[in-house]
Amino acid sequence: MYFRILEDLERNGRQVISSAMLAKLGGTNSAQVRKDLSYFGNFGKRGRGYSVADLKETLRGILGLNRSWRVVLVGAGQLGSALFSYKDFNKHGFHVVAILDVDPAKVGKTWDGVTIRAFDKCEQVVRESGAEVAVIVTPSEAAQSAVDRLAKAGVRGFLNFAPCKLTVPESATVRNVNITIELEGLSYALQG
Amino acid sequence: MYFRILEDLERNGRQVISSAMLAKLGGTNSAQVRKDLSYFGNFGKRGRGYSVADLKETLRGILGLNRSWRVVLVGAGQLGSALFSYKDFNKHGFHVVAILDVDPAKVGKTWDGVTIRAFDKCEQVVRESGAEVAVIVTPSEAAQSAVDRLAKAGVRGFLNFAPCKLTVPESATVRNVNITIELEGLSYALQG
Ligand SMILES: NC(=O)c1ccc[n+]([C@@H]2O[C@H](COP(=O)([O-])OP(=O)(O)OC[C@H]3O[C@@H](n4cnc5c(N)ncnc54)[C@H](O)[C@@H]3O)[C@@H](O)[C@H]2O)c1
Numbered sequence: 061m062y063f064r065i066l067e068d069l070e071r072n073g074r075q076v077i078s079s080a081m082l083a084k085l086g087g088t089n090s091a092q093v094r095k096d097l098s099y100f101g102n103f104g105k106r107g108r109g110y111s112v113a114d115l116k117e118t119l120r121g122i123l124g125l126n127r128s129w130r131v132v133l134v135g136a137g138q139l140g141s142a143l144f145s146y147k148d149f150n151k152h153g154f155h156v157v158a159i160l161d162v163d164p165a166k167v168g169k170t171w172d173g174v175t176i177r178a179f180d181k182c183e184q185v186v187r188e189s190g191a192e193v194a195v196i197v198t199p200s201e202a203a204q205s206a207v208d209r210l211a212k213a214g215v216r217g218f219l220n221f222a223p224c225k226l227t228v229p230e231s232a233t234v235r236n237v238n239i240t241i242e243l244e245g246l247s248y249a250l251q252g
Numbered sequence: 253m254y255f256r257i258l259e260d261l262e263r264n265g266r267q268v269i270s271s272a273m274l275a276k277l278g279g280t281n282s283a284q285v286r287k288d289l290s291y292f293g294n295f296g297k298r299g300r301g302y303s304v305a306d307l308k309e310t311l312r313g314i315l316g317l318n319r320s321w322r323v324v325l326v327g328a329g330q331l332g333s334a335l336f337s338y339k340d341f342n343k344h345g346f347h348v349v350a351i352l353d354v355d356p357a358k359v360g361k362t363w364d365g366v367t368i369r370a371f372d373k374c375e376q377v378v379r380e381s382g383a384e385v386a387v388i389v390t391p392s393e394a395a396q397s398a399v400d401r402l403a404k405a406g407v408r409g410f411l412n413f414a415p416c417k418l419t420v421p422e423s424a425t426v427r428n429v430n431i432t433i434e435l436e437g438l439s440y441a442l443q444g
Protein backbone atom coordinates (compact mmCIF):
# COMPACT_ATOMS: atom_id res chain seq x y z
CA MET A 61 0.00 0.00 0.00
CA TYR A 62 2.67 2.56 0.99
CA PHE A 63 4.77 1.49 -1.96
CA ARG A 64 2.01 2.38 -4.40
CA ILE A 65 1.42 5.76 -2.72
CA LEU A 66 5.14 6.54 -2.90
CA GLU A 67 5.22 5.57 -6.57
CA ASP A 68 2.46 8.08 -7.31
CA LEU A 69 4.15 10.82 -5.25
CA GLU A 70 7.47 10.30 -6.98
CA ARG A 71 5.72 10.44 -10.35
CA ASN A 72 4.27 13.81 -9.34
CA GLY A 73 7.70 15.09 -8.36
CA ARG A 74 7.30 15.17 -4.57
CA GLN A 75 10.56 14.95 -2.58
CA VAL A 76 9.56 14.67 1.10
CA ILE A 77 6.46 13.45 2.88
CA SER A 78 5.33 13.63 6.49
CA SER A 79 3.85 10.64 8.29
CA ALA A 80 0.63 12.65 8.68
CA MET A 81 0.37 13.08 4.90
CA LEU A 82 1.23 9.39 4.30
CA ALA A 83 -1.45 8.46 6.82
CA LYS A 84 -4.04 10.62 5.05
CA LEU A 85 -3.24 9.06 1.64
CA GLY A 86 -3.26 5.57 3.10
CA GLY A 87 -6.45 5.99 5.11
CA THR A 88 -4.74 5.35 8.48
CA ASN A 89 -3.29 7.63 11.19
CA SER A 90 0.25 8.92 11.76
CA ALA A 91 0.88 6.63 14.69
CA GLN A 92 -0.01 3.65 12.52
CA VAL A 93 2.30 4.89 9.76
CA ARG A 94 5.22 5.28 12.15
CA LYS A 95 4.49 1.81 13.58
CA ASP A 96 4.29 0.18 10.14
CA LEU A 97 7.43 1.86 8.91
CA SER A 98 9.39 1.20 12.09
CA TYR A 99 8.80 -2.49 11.41
CA PHE A 100 11.01 -2.00 8.39
CA GLY A 101 13.66 0.06 10.19
CA ASN A 102 14.18 3.68 11.14
CA PHE A 103 13.56 6.03 8.22
CA GLY A 104 12.55 9.53 8.98
CA LYS A 105 13.07 11.93 11.88
CA ARG A 106 9.98 13.24 13.62
CA GLY A 107 9.26 16.72 12.32
CA ARG A 108 11.26 16.45 9.10
CA GLY A 109 9.29 13.70 7.40
CA TYR A 110 10.50 10.95 5.10
CA SER A 111 12.38 11.24 1.80
CA VAL A 112 10.04 9.79 -0.82
CA ALA A 113 12.80 8.36 -3.01
CA ASP A 114 14.71 6.70 -0.12
CA LEU A 115 11.57 5.29 1.46
CA LYS A 116 10.39 3.87 -1.83
CA GLU A 117 13.67 2.16 -2.65
CA THR A 118 13.96 0.71 0.85
CA LEU A 119 10.39 -0.58 0.72
CA ARG A 120 11.07 -2.04 -2.73
CA GLY A 121 13.96 -4.05 -1.30
CA ILE A 122 12.04 -5.19 1.77
CA LEU A 123 8.91 -6.13 -0.17
CA GLY A 124 11.13 -8.13 -2.47
CA LEU A 125 9.79 -6.25 -5.42
CA ASN A 126 13.19 -5.82 -6.98
CA ARG A 127 13.95 -9.50 -6.84
CA SER A 128 13.37 -11.33 -10.04
CA TRP A 129 11.70 -14.73 -10.18
CA ARG A 130 12.09 -17.50 -12.74
CA VAL A 131 8.60 -18.59 -13.73
CA VAL A 132 7.19 -21.73 -15.33
CA LEU A 133 3.84 -21.23 -17.10
CA VAL A 134 1.68 -24.35 -16.70
CA GLY A 135 -0.95 -24.53 -19.47
CA ALA A 136 -0.33 -23.08 -22.94
CA GLY A 137 -3.96 -22.17 -23.59
CA GLN A 138 -5.87 -18.91 -24.11
CA LEU A 139 -5.05 -17.30 -20.77
CA GLY A 140 -1.54 -18.76 -20.72
CA SER A 141 -0.74 -17.10 -24.02
CA ALA A 142 -2.20 -13.74 -22.87
CA LEU A 143 -0.13 -13.86 -19.66
CA PHE A 144 3.00 -14.84 -21.58
CA SER A 145 2.77 -11.64 -23.59
CA TYR A 146 1.88 -9.49 -20.57
CA LYS A 147 4.62 -6.86 -20.29
CA ASP A 148 3.83 -6.01 -16.63
CA PHE A 149 4.99 -9.48 -15.61
CA ASN A 150 8.56 -8.56 -16.44
CA LYS A 151 8.17 -5.16 -14.81
CA HIS A 152 7.46 -6.92 -11.50
CA GLY A 153 10.41 -9.28 -11.92
CA PHE A 154 8.50 -12.35 -13.10
CA HIS A 155 10.30 -13.82 -16.10
CA VAL A 156 8.80 -16.87 -17.87
CA VAL A 157 11.66 -19.34 -18.43
CA ALA A 158 9.62 -22.45 -19.25
CA ILE A 159 6.14 -23.47 -20.47
CA LEU A 160 4.47 -26.85 -19.81
CA ASP A 161 1.43 -28.45 -21.45
CA VAL A 162 -0.08 -31.93 -21.93
CA ASP A 163 -1.44 -31.35 -25.46
CA PRO A 164 0.89 -33.09 -27.97
CA ALA A 165 -0.19 -30.55 -30.62
CA LYS A 166 1.31 -27.74 -28.50
CA VAL A 167 4.43 -29.45 -27.15
CA GLY A 168 7.46 -28.47 -29.23
CA LYS A 169 6.00 -25.14 -30.40
CA THR A 170 7.98 -22.03 -29.43
CA TRP A 171 6.64 -18.77 -28.01
CA ASP A 172 9.14 -15.92 -28.34
CA GLY A 173 12.12 -18.21 -27.81
CA VAL A 174 10.61 -20.43 -25.09
CA THR A 175 9.75 -23.98 -26.19
CA ILE A 176 6.60 -25.61 -24.81
CA ARG A 177 7.62 -28.81 -23.02
CA ALA A 178 5.55 -31.87 -22.05
CA PHE A 179 4.20 -31.65 -18.49
CA ASP A 180 5.43 -35.19 -17.94
CA LYS A 181 8.98 -33.85 -17.92
CA CYS A 182 8.19 -31.18 -15.32
CA GLU A 183 10.83 -32.35 -12.82
CA GLN A 184 13.56 -32.10 -15.47
CA VAL A 185 12.26 -28.77 -16.80
CA VAL A 186 12.13 -27.25 -13.30
CA ARG A 187 15.70 -28.44 -12.63
CA GLU A 188 17.10 -27.19 -15.96
CA SER A 189 15.26 -23.83 -15.93
CA GLY A 190 15.64 -23.12 -12.20
CA ALA A 191 11.94 -22.14 -12.05
CA GLU A 192 10.90 -20.98 -8.55
CA VAL A 193 7.34 -19.84 -9.28
CA ALA A 194 4.59 -21.58 -11.30
CA VAL A 195 1.65 -19.77 -12.90
CA ILE A 196 -1.24 -22.26 -13.06
CA VAL A 197 -3.47 -21.82 -16.13
CA THR A 198 -4.67 -25.37 -16.57
CA PRO A 199 -8.29 -26.52 -16.28
CA SER A 200 -9.37 -26.79 -12.62
CA GLU A 201 -9.45 -30.57 -12.61
CA ALA A 202 -5.76 -30.75 -13.59
CA ALA A 203 -4.51 -28.00 -11.30
CA GLN A 204 -4.01 -29.78 -7.94
CA SER A 205 -2.10 -32.76 -9.37
CA ALA A 206 0.09 -30.37 -11.41
CA VAL A 207 0.84 -28.34 -8.26
CA ASP A 208 1.69 -31.47 -6.25
CA ARG A 209 4.31 -32.56 -8.75
CA LEU A 210 5.77 -29.07 -9.12
CA ALA A 211 6.02 -28.51 -5.36
CA LYS A 212 7.87 -31.83 -5.04
CA ALA A 213 10.16 -30.69 -7.84
CA GLY A 214 11.07 -27.62 -5.78
CA VAL A 215 8.71 -24.84 -6.96
CA ARG A 216 7.94 -22.59 -3.95
CA GLY A 217 5.43 -20.04 -5.25
CA PHE A 218 2.15 -20.56 -7.14
CA LEU A 219 -0.06 -18.01 -8.87
CA ASN A 220 -3.32 -19.83 -9.53
CA PHE A 221 -5.88 -18.72 -12.14
CA ALA A 222 -7.98 -21.91 -12.12
CA PRO A 223 -11.23 -21.39 -10.17
CA CYS A 224 -10.50 -24.01 -7.52
CA LYS A 225 -8.86 -24.20 -4.11
CA LEU A 226 -5.27 -25.51 -4.18
CA THR A 227 -3.33 -26.90 -1.24
CA VAL A 228 0.45 -26.60 -1.15
CA PRO A 229 3.08 -27.79 1.34
CA GLU A 230 3.99 -25.56 4.34
CA SER A 231 7.17 -24.42 2.59
CA ALA A 232 5.28 -23.05 -0.45
CA THR A 233 2.90 -20.13 -1.05
CA VAL A 234 -0.16 -19.90 -3.30
CA ARG A 235 -2.00 -16.75 -4.44
CA ASN A 236 -5.30 -17.00 -6.30
CA VAL A 237 -6.67 -14.74 -9.01
CA ASN A 238 -10.30 -15.76 -9.09
CA ILE A 239 -12.29 -13.86 -11.67
CA THR A 240 -15.43 -15.78 -10.74
CA ILE A 241 -15.59 -14.08 -7.34
CA GLU A 242 -15.36 -10.67 -9.01
CA LEU A 243 -18.11 -11.60 -11.45
CA GLU A 244 -20.40 -12.76 -8.66
CA GLY A 245 -19.59 -9.63 -6.66
CA LEU A 246 -20.40 -7.41 -9.63
CA SER A 247 -23.63 -9.27 -10.31
CA TYR A 248 -24.63 -8.96 -6.64
CA ALA A 249 -23.79 -5.23 -6.51
CA LEU A 250 -25.79 -4.52 -9.68
CA GLN A 251 -28.82 -6.29 -8.25
CA GLY A 252 -28.65 -4.09 -5.17
CA MET B 253 -19.30 -17.50 0.85
CA TYR B 254 -22.34 -19.55 1.93
CA PHE B 255 -23.22 -20.07 -1.70
CA ARG B 256 -19.87 -21.69 -2.44
CA ILE B 257 -20.11 -23.92 0.67
CA LEU B 258 -23.60 -25.05 -0.35
CA GLU B 259 -22.37 -25.79 -3.86
CA ASP B 260 -19.69 -28.12 -2.45
CA LEU B 261 -22.16 -29.80 -0.06
CA GLU B 262 -24.66 -30.40 -2.84
CA ARG B 263 -21.90 -31.85 -5.01
CA ASN B 264 -21.10 -34.30 -2.16
CA GLY B 265 -24.75 -35.33 -1.92
CA ARG B 266 -25.64 -33.67 1.40
CA GLN B 267 -29.37 -32.90 1.86
CA VAL B 268 -29.67 -30.94 5.13
CA ILE B 269 -27.27 -28.78 7.10
CA SER B 270 -27.45 -27.22 10.54
CA SER B 271 -26.47 -23.61 11.20
CA ALA B 272 -23.72 -24.95 13.48
CA MET B 273 -22.22 -26.96 10.61
CA LEU B 274 -22.56 -24.03 8.20
CA ALA B 275 -20.83 -21.84 10.77
CA LYS B 276 -17.95 -24.28 11.12
CA LEU B 277 -17.45 -24.49 7.35
CA GLY B 278 -17.67 -20.74 7.01
CA GLY B 279 -15.40 -19.92 9.92
CA THR B 280 -18.09 -18.01 11.87
CA ASN B 281 -20.53 -19.01 14.64
CA SER B 282 -24.13 -20.25 14.51
CA ALA B 283 -25.57 -16.97 15.71
CA GLN B 284 -23.78 -15.16 12.88
CA VAL B 285 -25.10 -17.71 10.37
CA ARG B 286 -28.68 -17.28 11.55
CA LYS B 287 -28.24 -13.49 11.46
CA ASP B 288 -26.76 -13.52 7.93
CA LEU B 289 -29.40 -15.86 6.60
CA SER B 290 -32.28 -14.07 8.31
CA TYR B 291 -31.25 -11.00 6.30
CA PHE B 292 -32.31 -13.01 3.26
CA GLY B 293 -35.57 -14.29 4.83
CA ASN B 294 -36.61 -17.17 7.02
CA PHE B 295 -35.19 -20.49 5.80
CA GLY B 296 -34.80 -23.20 8.35
CA LYS B 297 -36.41 -24.11 11.62
CA ARG B 298 -34.19 -24.23 14.70
CA GLY B 299 -33.34 -27.82 15.44
CA ARG B 300 -34.07 -29.21 11.99
CA GLY B 301 -31.50 -27.27 10.01
CA TYR B 302 -31.64 -25.93 6.48
CA SER B 303 -32.31 -27.82 3.25
CA VAL B 304 -29.14 -27.47 1.19
CA ALA B 305 -30.90 -27.42 -2.19
CA ASP B 306 -33.53 -24.84 -1.15
CA LEU B 307 -31.03 -22.59 0.57
CA LYS B 308 -28.70 -22.66 -2.41
CA GLU B 309 -31.40 -21.80 -4.94
CA THR B 310 -32.73 -19.00 -2.78
CA LEU B 311 -29.27 -17.57 -2.27
CA ARG B 312 -28.65 -17.84 -6.02
CA GLY B 313 -31.70 -15.70 -6.67
CA ILE B 314 -30.84 -13.14 -4.00
CA LEU B 315 -27.20 -12.88 -5.00
CA GLY B 316 -28.41 -12.27 -8.51
CA LEU B 317 -26.29 -15.13 -9.73
CA ASN B 318 -29.01 -16.43 -11.98
CA ARG B 319 -29.50 -13.15 -13.72
CA SER B 320 -27.80 -12.81 -17.00
CA TRP B 321 -25.92 -9.67 -18.08
CA ARG B 322 -25.24 -8.31 -21.53
CA VAL B 323 -21.53 -7.50 -21.70
CA VAL B 324 -19.45 -5.25 -23.95
CA LEU B 325 -15.74 -6.21 -24.12
CA VAL B 326 -13.60 -3.07 -24.42
CA GLY B 327 -10.20 -3.90 -25.98
CA ALA B 328 -9.77 -6.75 -28.44
CA GLY B 329 -6.20 -7.59 -27.44
CA GLN B 330 -4.49 -10.58 -25.82
CA LEU B 331 -6.48 -10.64 -22.59
CA GLY B 332 -9.69 -9.58 -24.33
CA SER B 333 -9.48 -12.58 -26.64
CA ALA B 334 -8.74 -14.98 -23.75
CA LEU B 335 -11.73 -13.63 -21.79
CA PHE B 336 -13.99 -13.82 -24.85
CA SER B 337 -13.36 -17.55 -25.09
CA TYR B 338 -13.67 -18.11 -21.32
CA LYS B 339 -16.52 -20.55 -20.84
CA ASP B 340 -17.05 -19.69 -17.15
CA PHE B 341 -18.22 -16.22 -18.17
CA ASN B 342 -21.38 -17.68 -19.64
CA LYS B 343 -21.79 -20.01 -16.66
CA HIS B 344 -22.10 -16.95 -14.43
CA GLY B 345 -24.55 -15.24 -16.74
CA PHE B 346 -22.12 -12.83 -18.45
CA HIS B 347 -22.72 -12.92 -22.21
CA VAL B 348 -20.50 -10.85 -24.51
CA VAL B 349 -22.82 -9.08 -26.98
CA ALA B 350 -20.39 -6.48 -28.34
CA ILE B 351 -16.64 -5.83 -28.67
CA LEU B 352 -15.02 -2.38 -29.03
CA ASP B 353 -11.49 -1.42 -30.11
CA VAL B 354 -9.64 1.62 -31.51
CA ASP B 355 -7.25 -0.33 -33.78
CA PRO B 356 -8.48 -0.01 -37.41
CA ALA B 357 -6.80 -3.36 -38.19
CA LYS B 358 -9.12 -5.08 -35.69
CA VAL B 359 -12.37 -3.21 -36.31
CA GLY B 360 -14.61 -5.22 -38.63
CA LYS B 361 -13.11 -8.61 -37.70
CA THR B 362 -15.54 -11.12 -36.19
CA TRP B 363 -14.99 -13.35 -33.16
CA ASP B 364 -17.47 -16.24 -33.03
CA GLY B 365 -20.28 -14.19 -34.55
CA VAL B 366 -19.56 -10.90 -32.71
CA THR B 367 -18.12 -8.12 -34.88
CA ILE B 368 -15.48 -5.82 -33.39
CA ARG B 369 -16.78 -2.24 -33.60
CA ALA B 370 -14.93 1.08 -33.43
CA PHE B 371 -14.83 2.53 -29.91
CA ASP B 372 -15.90 5.85 -31.38
CA LYS B 373 -19.35 4.40 -31.97
CA CYS B 374 -19.66 3.17 -28.35
CA GLU B 375 -22.88 5.09 -27.63
CA GLN B 376 -24.59 3.52 -30.65
CA VAL B 377 -23.18 0.02 -29.89
CA VAL B 378 -24.34 0.18 -26.25
CA ARG B 379 -27.83 1.29 -27.37
CA GLU B 380 -28.13 -1.40 -30.08
CA SER B 381 -26.68 -4.27 -28.01
CA GLY B 382 -28.31 -3.32 -24.69
CA ALA B 383 -24.96 -3.84 -22.92
CA GLU B 384 -25.22 -3.30 -19.15
CA VAL B 385 -21.72 -4.36 -18.10
CA ALA B 386 -18.33 -3.45 -19.64
CA VAL B 387 -15.18 -5.54 -19.24
CA ILE B 388 -12.21 -3.15 -19.50
CA VAL B 389 -9.14 -4.70 -21.15
CA THR B 390 -7.59 -1.60 -22.68
CA PRO B 391 -4.19 -0.16 -21.74
CA SER B 392 -4.36 1.73 -18.43
CA GLU B 393 -4.00 5.14 -20.02
CA ALA B 394 -7.13 4.60 -22.13
CA ALA B 395 -9.27 3.02 -19.41
CA GLN B 396 -10.71 6.04 -17.55
CA SER B 397 -11.83 7.94 -20.66
CA ALA B 398 -13.40 4.75 -22.05
CA VAL B 399 -15.30 4.22 -18.78
CA ASP B 400 -16.51 7.84 -18.71
CA ARG B 401 -18.09 7.55 -22.15
CA LEU B 402 -19.59 4.12 -21.44
CA ALA B 403 -21.11 5.22 -18.11
CA LYS B 404 -22.70 8.21 -19.88
CA ALA B 405 -24.02 5.78 -22.51
CA GLY B 406 -25.78 3.84 -19.73
CA VAL B 407 -23.39 1.04 -18.76
CA ARG B 408 -23.82 0.37 -15.01
CA GLY B 409 -21.23 -2.31 -14.17
CA PHE B 410 -17.49 -2.38 -14.90
CA LEU B 411 -15.03 -5.26 -14.53
CA ASN B 412 -11.61 -3.64 -14.81
CA PHE B 413 -8.42 -5.57 -15.67
CA ALA B 414 -6.20 -2.53 -16.35
CA PRO B 415 -3.82 -1.91 -13.42
CA CYS B 416 -5.19 1.53 -12.57
CA LYS B 417 -7.84 3.05 -10.33
CA LEU B 418 -11.10 3.92 -12.13
CA THR B 419 -13.78 6.28 -10.89
CA VAL B 420 -17.40 5.75 -11.94
CA PRO B 421 -20.61 7.70 -11.22
CA GLU B 422 -22.61 6.92 -8.04
CA SER B 423 -25.11 4.89 -10.03
CA ALA B 424 -22.45 2.51 -11.39
CA THR B 425 -20.22 -0.20 -9.85
CA VAL B 426 -16.62 -1.15 -10.64
CA ARG B 427 -14.76 -4.33 -9.62
CA ASN B 428 -11.02 -4.65 -10.22
CA VAL B 429 -9.00 -7.75 -11.07
CA ASN B 430 -5.48 -6.57 -10.39
CA ILE B 431 -2.90 -9.24 -11.10
CA THR B 432 -0.11 -6.88 -10.10
CA ILE B 433 -1.20 -6.92 -6.46
CA GLU B 434 -1.15 -10.73 -6.47
CA LEU B 435 2.33 -10.73 -8.00
CA GLU B 436 3.66 -8.32 -5.41
CA GLY B 437 1.98 -10.35 -2.65
CA LEU B 438 3.54 -13.55 -3.92
CA SER B 439 6.95 -11.93 -4.23
CA TYR B 440 6.66 -10.54 -0.69
CA ALA B 441 5.54 -13.90 0.76
CA LEU B 442 8.40 -15.75 -0.94
CA GLN B 443 10.94 -13.33 0.51
CA GLY B 444 9.56 -13.99 4.00
N1 LIG C 1 -9.55 -17.63 -20.52
C1 LIG C 1 -9.73 -16.79 -19.56
O1 LIG C 1 -9.92 -15.62 -19.81
C2 LIG C 1 -9.71 -17.22 -18.12
C3 LIG C 1 -10.03 -16.27 -17.18
C4 LIG C 1 -9.96 -16.64 -15.85
C5 LIG C 1 -9.59 -17.91 -15.48
N2 LIG C 1 -9.30 -18.85 -16.40
C6 LIG C 1 -8.91 -20.16 -15.94
O2 LIG C 1 -7.59 -20.40 -16.42
C7 LIG C 1 -7.45 -21.77 -16.79
C8 LIG C 1 -7.04 -21.84 -18.24
O3 LIG C 1 -8.03 -21.28 -19.04
P1 LIG C 1 -7.89 -21.15 -20.62
O4 LIG C 1 -9.02 -20.32 -21.09
O5 LIG C 1 -6.51 -20.73 -20.95
O6 LIG C 1 -8.10 -22.64 -21.05
P2 LIG C 1 -7.54 -23.40 -22.32
O7 LIG C 1 -8.35 -24.62 -22.47
O8 LIG C 1 -7.45 -22.46 -23.46
O9 LIG C 1 -6.04 -23.80 -21.88
C9 LIG C 1 -5.75 -24.78 -20.96
C10 LIG C 1 -4.43 -25.42 -21.34
O10 LIG C 1 -4.01 -26.27 -20.28
C11 LIG C 1 -3.49 -27.46 -20.84
N3 LIG C 1 -3.51 -28.50 -19.83
C12 LIG C 1 -4.52 -29.34 -19.49
N4 LIG C 1 -4.13 -30.15 -18.50
C13 LIG C 1 -2.86 -29.82 -18.19
C14 LIG C 1 -1.90 -30.32 -17.25
N5 LIG C 1 -2.17 -31.33 -16.43
N6 LIG C 1 -0.69 -29.76 -17.22
C15 LIG C 1 -0.36 -28.76 -18.07
N7 LIG C 1 -1.23 -28.25 -18.98
C16 LIG C 1 -2.45 -28.78 -19.04
C17 LIG C 1 -4.34 -27.71 -22.06
O11 LIG C 1 -3.70 -28.58 -22.96
C18 LIG C 1 -4.53 -26.29 -22.59
O12 LIG C 1 -3.50 -25.93 -23.48
C19 LIG C 1 -8.78 -22.44 -16.49
O13 LIG C 1 -8.73 -23.02 -15.22
C20 LIG C 1 -9.76 -21.29 -16.49
O14 LIG C 1 -10.87 -21.53 -15.66
C21 LIG C 1 -9.34 -18.52 -17.72
Ligand SMILES: NC(=O)c1ccc[n+]([C@@H]2O[C@H](COP(=O)([O-])OP(=O)(O)OC[C@H]3O[C@@H](n4cnc5c(N)ncnc54)[C@H](O)[C@@H]3O)[C@@H](O)[C@H]2O)c1
Binds near residue numbers: 146148330332352
Ligand atom coordinates in the same frame (compact mmCIF):
# COMPACT_ATOMS: atom_id res chain seq x y z
N1 LIG D 1 -2.27 -9.87 -21.07
C1 LIG D 1 -2.50 -10.21 -19.84
O1 LIG D 1 -2.33 -11.36 -19.48
C2 LIG D 1 -2.98 -9.19 -18.81
C3 LIG D 1 -3.05 -9.62 -17.51
C4 LIG D 1 -3.52 -8.72 -16.58
C5 LIG D 1 -3.90 -7.43 -16.93
N2 LIG D 1 -3.78 -7.03 -18.19
C6 LIG D 1 -4.21 -5.67 -18.51
O2 LIG D 1 -5.28 -5.77 -19.45
C7 LIG D 1 -5.18 -4.71 -20.40
C8 LIG D 1 -5.09 -5.30 -21.78
O3 LIG D 1 -3.94 -6.07 -21.88
P1 LIG D 1 -3.56 -6.88 -23.20
O4 LIG D 1 -2.41 -7.73 -22.87
O5 LIG D 1 -4.80 -7.51 -23.75
O6 LIG D 1 -3.11 -5.69 -24.14
P2 LIG D 1 -3.15 -5.61 -25.71
O7 LIG D 1 -2.25 -4.51 -26.09
O8 LIG D 1 -2.95 -6.96 -26.30
O9 LIG D 1 -4.66 -5.18 -26.00
C9 LIG D 1 -5.18 -3.93 -25.74
C10 LIG D 1 -6.25 -3.62 -26.77
O10 LIG D 1 -6.93 -2.42 -26.38
C11 LIG D 1 -7.15 -1.65 -27.54
N3 LIG D 1 -7.38 -0.27 -27.13
C12 LIG D 1 -6.47 0.69 -26.89
N4 LIG D 1 -7.11 1.83 -26.52
C13 LIG D 1 -8.43 1.56 -26.54
C14 LIG D 1 -9.60 2.34 -26.27
N5 LIG D 1 -9.55 3.63 -25.93
N6 LIG D 1 -10.79 1.76 -26.40
C15 LIG D 1 -10.90 0.46 -26.80
N7 LIG D 1 -9.82 -0.32 -27.06
C16 LIG D 1 -8.61 0.22 -26.92
C17 LIG D 1 -5.92 -1.89 -28.39
O11 LIG D 1 -6.16 -1.56 -29.73
C18 LIG D 1 -5.69 -3.38 -28.17
O12 LIG D 1 -6.38 -4.16 -29.08
C19 LIG D 1 -3.96 -3.88 -20.00
O13 LIG D 1 -4.38 -2.81 -19.20
C20 LIG D 1 -3.14 -4.84 -19.17
O14 LIG D 1 -2.34 -4.17 -18.23
C21 LIG D 1 -3.34 -7.89 -19.15
